[in-house]
Amino acid sequence: MDSLWHDIDALLMPTAPTIYRLSEVLAEPIVLNSRLGLYTQFANLLDMSAVAVPAGFRENATGFGVSLIGPAWTDRPLIELAQRLEPGLPLGRPALDETPRTQTVKLAVVGAHLAGMPLHWQLTSRGARLSARTSTAPLYRLYAMRDQTPPKPALVHVGPGGGSIEVEVYELELGAFGSFVAEVPAPLAIGTVVLADDTSVRGFVAEPRATEGARDITSAGGWRAYLSPSCEVAHP
Numbered sequence: 001m002d003s004l005w006h007d008i009d010a011l012l013m014p015t016a017p018t019i020y021r022l023s024e025v026l027a028e029p030i031v032l033n034s035r036l037g038l039y040t041q042f043a044n045l046l047d048m049s050a051v052a053v054p055a056g057f058r059e060n061a062t063g064f065g066v067s068l069i070g071p072a073w074t075d076r077p078l079i080e081l082a083q084r085l086e087p088g089l090p091l092g093r094p095a096l097d098e099t100p101r102t103q104t105v106k107l108a109v110v111g112a113h114l115a116g117m118p119l120h121w122q123l124t125s126r127g128a129r130l131s132a133r134t135s136t137a138p139l140y141r142l143y144a145m146r147d148q149t150p151p152k153p154a155l156v157h158v159g160p161g162g163g164s165i166e167v168e169v170y171e172l173e174l175g176a177f178g179s180f181v182a183e184v185p186a187p188l189a190i191g192t193v194v195l196a197d198d199t200s201v202r203g204f205v206a207e208p209r210a211t212e213g214a215r216d217i218t219s220a221g222g223w224r225a226y227l228s229p230s231c232e233v234a235h236p
Contacts, residue, residue: 005071010081013039015052015065023131023171043069051078053086061095105177106131108167108193108203110142111153111223115168118150122183126176135164135222137194143206143214144226145187153223154188154206154214166222167193169201177202 016036025032034041043050050069058064068078068085107128112119115130136155139162143154155165172180181190187210193203220226220233 002071009070010074010078011069013067013069015040015067019058019062023129026132027130040067040069043067047072049074049078051075051082053082103174104171105174106169106171106201107177107180107190108136108169108195108201110155110165110167110204112150113168113204114224117223122180123170123172126172126180128170128172128176131169131171133166133168135166135196137196137198138162138164139194140165141216141218142220142223142226143211144217145206145210146213146215152188153217153226154210155193155204156206156208156211157194163218164196164221165218166224167195167203169195169203 017038018035020032020036040050042048048069049072050067052065052067055064055066068082070078109123111117113123114120139157139159141156141158141162142165143156145152145154184190184204187207189205189207190202191205192200193205194200217223217226217233220231225231226233
């Protein structure tokens with residue numbers, strides 16, 4: 001690598017291979033953040049200097065940039081090179097996007113609507129988009145209700161002393177959310193669910209009668225874990 005710098009002043013690389021939506025990064029933070037460093041993370045590992053320069057916009061109006069990379073302690077020459085490069089780059093602003101935004105609602109699901117579960121199609125058929133895989137604040141108890149087809153859990157808010165329960169958060173357009181809510185059967189309901197980061201979204205909750213004859217499975221940590229063959233709560 002040292003011999004390379006005898007022939008060139010700097011490497012010019014894309015700063016990032018693409019741009020992701022915030023919801024996509026929240027759903028897969030480690031994988032997607034690693035991909036964002038595809039062209040530049042080697043600079044830290046090899047003790048190189050680097051400076052990022054804006055380089056215009058993609059066709060979808062998201063920003064694009066390049067990075068100038070050189071040996072260690074070449075920060076000042078790289079900055080001077082970037083200053084020479086920047087005036088020739090297409091940095092005009094894209095046209096303001098005035099497209100009307102569709103109102104959406106975030107919905108936390110806890111049981112049969114989780115990915116891979118029997119009722120997940122009720123979300124995908126409405127164009128629901130995964131926003132996050134997370135858990136509730138430690139304020140809930142989870143029960144396996146009796147006489148449900150397919151089997152379903154009941155999430156009940158109990159306050160301090162409750163447990164954190166696995167949930168998936170989906171984003172639906174307002175009309176799709178309304179049609180979904182209309183199909184939720186009692187004793188389940190759609191209410192407010194507090195997530196682990198203390199934010200609140202709409203989500204599945206249950207009436208008190210849902211716990212009659214039900215089994216407390218809070219210690220499993222979630223419906224998917226409860227259904228696992230190795231779960232001691234499901235198989236004492």
